Amino acid sequence: MSQEKLDPVVAGAIFDFMGWLTTRQEKLVLSSADDAAPAAEAVKEFLTMRGVAQDCEPMIHDWPARCSMVTANAKVTVAKVLMTVELEYDADVVRGDGEEGNAWFFEEILSEEKGLLLLHSNEIGATVGKIRVLSAAPSNAEITGLSG
DSSP, rough: HHHHHHHHHHHHHHHHHHHHHOOOOOOOOTTTTSOOHHHHHHHHHHHHHHHHTTTTOOOOGGGGSSSSSSSSTTOOOOOOOOOOOOOOHHHHHHOSHHHHHHIIIIIIEEEETTTTEEEEEETTTEEEEEEEOOOOOOOOHHHTOOOO
């Protein structure tokens, strides 16, 4: 889709979504200190109402590059940082109990070939970048059932 056609679609969708939010009885609180799940559910509900396929791959990280504020000649500086991190998550919610859920989590979500995660900063309220998982292994606390 050309840039001239894309800009009105993106702007229209955002205004349509925000207008739809004002018709709901339920309040939706959005801030870096609040849970993002209700907002994601609202987006899903809106997309369903508008007939947008739920199995599509949203251009969450890449769409601003297609907007008119970024020209074809604009220089984009991409930097990489190698980090060692510890991921804290609710294992029951993310992968469930058992070896099958554990295998799925480490082989599909956290694998080097398939493991691409988004790093979100609550401080700036935006996605900082993409994280490619280079290696992942359960920690001792998870193996022994200890909580940290």
